[in-house]
Amino acid sequence: MPELPEVETVRQGLIQGIQGKTIADVLIRREGLRYPFPDDLATVAGCTINGIRRRAKYLLIDLDDDRVLLSHLGMSGRYTLFDSDEAKANAKPLLKTVNGGVPVSSFGDLTGHGGKHDHLEFVFEDGARAVYTDPRRFGIIDLFPATAEAEHPLLVALGPEPFDPWDANALAARLNGRRTAIKLALLDQKTVVGVGNIYACESLHRAGLSPRREAKGLVKANGEPTARLEALVGHIKDVLNEALEAGGSTLNDFAAVDGTLGYFAHQFAVYGREGLPCQKEGCGGVVRRLVQSNRSTFYCPSCQR
Numbered sequence: 001m002p003e004l005p006e007v008e009t010v011r012q013g014l015i016q017g018i019q020g021k022t023i024a025d026v027l028i029r030r031e032g033l034r035y036p037f038p039d040d041l042a043t044v045a046g047c048t049i050n051g052i053r054r055r056a057k058y059l060l061i062d063l064d065d066d067r068v069l070l071s072h073l074g075m076s077g078r079y080t081l082f083d084s085d086e087a088k089a090n091a092k093p094l095l096k097t098v099n100g101g102v103p104v105s106s107f108g109d110l111t112g113h114g115g116k117h118d119h120l121e122f123v124f125e126d127g128a129r130a131v132y133t134d135p136r137r138f139g140i141i142d143l144f145p146a147t148a149e150a151e152h153p154l155l156v157a158l159g160p161e162p163f164d165p166w167d168a169n170a171l172a173a174r175l176n177g178r179r180t181a182i183k184l185a186l187l188d189q190k191t192v193v194g195v196g197n198i199y200a201c202e203s204l205h206r207a208g209l210s211p212r213r214e215a216k217g218l219v220k221a222n223g224e225p226t227a228r229l230e231a232l233v234g235h236i237k238d239v240l241n242e243a244l245e246a247g248g249s250t251l252n253d254f255a256a257v258d259g260t261l262g263y264f265a266h267q268f269a270v271y272g273r274e275g276l277p278c279q280k281e282g283c284g285g286v287v288r289r290l291v292q293s294n295r296s297t298f299y300c301p302s303c304q305r
C-alpha cells in the first residue's frame, strides 16, 4: 500500500508530468472504485491543472475553474504518465509510480493485466496521458468546489502532517491520558497523518520503544512530552524524510523499471524481517511479529522496551 512518502513521490511526478497541462478528455472505464465516480467527472475536460497538493495520502489536483480533483491511491492505485501519443506508440512510459514494490507497468500490456485495470485515463491537449491503474480498486476519486475542501468528509477530521511545525508537544497533547498502544496511536490519522504501518514500525525500532507501550506513559504528568517521546518524533521525521529522498531519487531515474520504486525496502531495519537478527548494533535480538488491530507489527523484543 502506498504510504505518505510514496504518495508524495507520486505528487512530485505528477507536477513534473501534468501540471500546467489542459485536459482534453477523460476516459472513464468503470462506474467507480471504492466509491462511485462523481457524476460530473467528465466535466474536468477543458480544465487546466494549476497545481497538485497533498493532504495526508490524498492528492488534491487544483483545476483552473476552482474545483479540486481528489485522488487516493488506496491499496494498489498508480499513475503512469506518457508524454505524447508518440510515447504511447513507443510504449515508453515517462514515469512509473509506486505500487508497494510490485513492478509497475505502462500502457496496455505495460500497465499490467493487459490494461484491464486502467480505470481512468486523462488525455491532455498536447497528447500527453495520465493513466490511473488500480487492480484492487480501493482508490478514491472525487471532484468538488475548492470552497468545499475544508469541510470535505474525507479531509475534515485529519490530524496534523508529520513534518514541521508538528512536534513532540503536539503529539503529547494527543496521547495524554490514552491507554492505547503507541503503535496504534501512531496509525490513528487523528493523531498524525500518513505515518503508516511500515514507518511506524521503523520509527519505534529506532526509538527503542515497544509497540505495545501505553501511549499515556510517554507523556509527563504535566502534559509535556517525555524525552523518549521527543526522540520518537525525531525518528518519525527522519524515517519519513529518508523515504521521501529515496522516492525522489527513484523518480529522477526513469530507467528504473525493475519494481524498486517507492519503498526504500532495502533500508528497513525491522519491517518484514521476522526471525532475522535485529540490525541495531550490539543488540543481538531477533525480530518478532505481532498483530495489533489486524496489522502486522515487526519489532525487536530485546531493544524495544
Ligand SMILES: [Zn+2]
Pocket: 278, 279, 280, 283, 284, 285, 286, 300, 301, 302, 303, 304
Ligand atoms: Zn534489537
